[in-house]
Amino acid sequence: MKYFFKCFAFFLLVSCGPKKIKFERPVDTSSRPIEFQNKTSYDFPQKEISFNNKFDGARINGVSQINDTIFKIIIKPENTPINNSAYYSFEISSQSTQTIYLKFDYPQGYSHRYIPKQNWGDGWKITENKDLDFLDDKILLRLENIYGKGLISAQEIQNSNDVKNWINKILKNKSYINWVTIGETNLGRPIWVLDITKGSPTDKPLLLFFTRQHPPEVTGYFAFKSFIEELINNNPVAELFLNKYRVLAFPLVNPDGVDLGHWRHNAGGIDTNRDWGHYRQPEIKSIVNFIKKTKRKYNNKIVMGLDFHSTYYDVFYTNVERESTPYPKFLDQWFEGMEKNIPDYKVNEKASNSTQPVSKGWLLYANKAIGVTYEIGDETSREKIDLIGKTSAQVLMKLLTDY
Ligand SMILES: [Zn+2]
Incomplete structure (x- = not known):
């Protein structure tokens, strides 16, 4: 009897839910694991520069220094396979006035999509063409004479x-x-x-x-x-x-x-x-x-x-x-x-x-x-x-x- 009521309750629950719709090409949308990014700061004291993703809407999966002026920005998706929309967003802080280059690095098979937007405290601006070099399917971004804190983001942050x-x-x-x-x-x-x-x-x-x-x-x-x-x-x-x-x-x-x-x-x-x-x-x-x-x-x-x-x-x-x-x-x-x-x-x-x-x-x-x-x-x-x-x-x- 108890089983009957349980089943009946279950039946009511299921039958009351919204009707499922059949599509020609169904997709299995059962949950799959995602990789969380490390919320951290990447510091380069000798260059007096640091990068961080410690805010909602940020994405940066790693930073490494290639030479005196070039830094590699590692960006990964939450899981794969995934549509090709490499999203990045992070804060840079520079304690001296300097010109640096950021080389964006996405996993193999993924290419650049968004022109970087920047906000150095006076609103969002789109990066000018002269500061971008397209390398195969990635980009090199030139940041000229930067000082203080700025945000670099695929699109304006809207968390x-x-x-x-x-x-x-x-x-x-x-x-x-x-x-x-x-x-x-x-x-x-x-x-x-x-x-x-x-x-x-x-x-x-x-x-x-x-x-x-x-x-x-x-x-x-x-x-x-x-x-x-x-x-x-x-x-x-x-x-x-x-x-x-x-x-x-x-x-x-x-x-x-x-x-x-x-x-x-x-x-x-x-x-x-x-x-x-x-x-x-x-x-x-x-x-x-x-x-x-x-x-x-x-x-x-x-x-x-x-x-x-x-x-x-x-x-x-x-x-x-x-x-x-x-x-x-x-x-x-x-x-x-x-x-x-x-x-x-x-x-x-x-x-x-x-x-x-x-x-x-x-x-x-x-x-x-x-x-x-x-x-x-x-x-x-x-x-x-x-x-x-x-x-x-x-x-x-x-x-x-x-x-
Ligand atoms: Zn969409």
């Missing part, structure tokens, strides 16, 4: 604390935004959602926005920020939009990966954007469970989801299947509106139905919703990203309030 500060900033005087912790990662970091609507959330169509499944994809996060800031801007379009729709925005899907300075995976050693079929990792499981509970409780229907990422250039990955979604013409109209409102801008769309368990496919197959992977180029100018993010939000709100 969980930075995301938290941004949320606190946008929450000010906006009681209609609810900031909720919906779960916990493998390492106990909170998974957040911003639940945004004006008036009652009940019976409203639901829009989902995700970002930072992949830790170094900071330009996608910048677009996400501009996009969300536009949705909560004080203007009549946003007012109408938020009265009609409910938004769930997930500003940091993979906080462990972000704070550990990962190339791509979470602390379970998995690409979370391959886990939208079976939800084996805590990040995706918490998110999908929360969405399911919310929908049921408030009678919300998912109409659309955008997942903000970065790659080598700006591109929107869409699904070919549109007729089964609530607004079959939306994507064409949205892209047309963006081209009309951003000077010299041409939308680069690549359409194909997802075959692997990515969020875009989950939106279509599990929800019959519009799904887009919204990719921003690694080196797209930050001003342009802001413009694309804001304009895409304005056009989207205008179209959706008119439907």
Whole structure:
């Protein structure tokens, strides 16, 4: 009898979880071990220089001195195989004014991706071409006349604390935004959602926005920020939009990966954007469970989801299947509106139905919703990203309030 109840409880638990989705090319997203970096300082007293990774979002796996002016910076991924996105981030401290060279070293088979960004106390700047030498698939970075402390990073550092500060900033005087912790990662970091609507959330169509499944994809996060800031801007379009729709925005899907300075995976050693079929990792499981509970409780229907990422250039990955979604013409109209409102801008769309368990496919197959992977180029100018993010939000709100 006891066994029966146990089984019954187990059955309830399993059957109540979100429905798993079959993809043409399934991926095993069971956890795999990762290698943690040593959080330490690499000191070279004779040169009065040191390097450290003692902050969230840092990555450096070793430093060695090659000669009087060249240092080798050893960078490794959290585990392999992994997508080729060599991410690095560290602080340099020099007690005398000097010129040094950093030779980046990635494991065999991995090459350079990100142009170094630097912050010497007066904001982030992209390294100029004259200070970079490309050696096969690696780089040599020249740091001329450096003195004091500076950060060298694949992209501007945006760790969980930075995301938290941004949320606190946008929450000010906006009681209609609810900031909720919906779960916990493998390492106990909170998974957040911003639940945004004006008036009652009940019976409203639901829009989902995700970002930072992949830790170094900071330009996608910048677009996400501009996009969300536009949705909560004080203007009549946003007012109408938020009265009609409910938004769930997930500003940091993979906080462990972000704070550990990962190339791509979470602390379970998995690409979370391959886990939208079976939800084996805590990040995706918490998110999908929360969405399911919310929908049921408030009678919300998912109409659309955008997942903000970065790659080598700006591109929107869409699904070919549109007729089964609530607004079959939306994507064409949205892209047309963006081209009309951003000077010299041409939308680069690549359409194909997802075959692997990515969020875009989950939106279509599990929800019959519009799904887009919204990719921003690694080196797209930050001003342009802001413009694309804001304009895409304005056009989207205008179209959706008119439907
Ligand atoms: Zn990505």
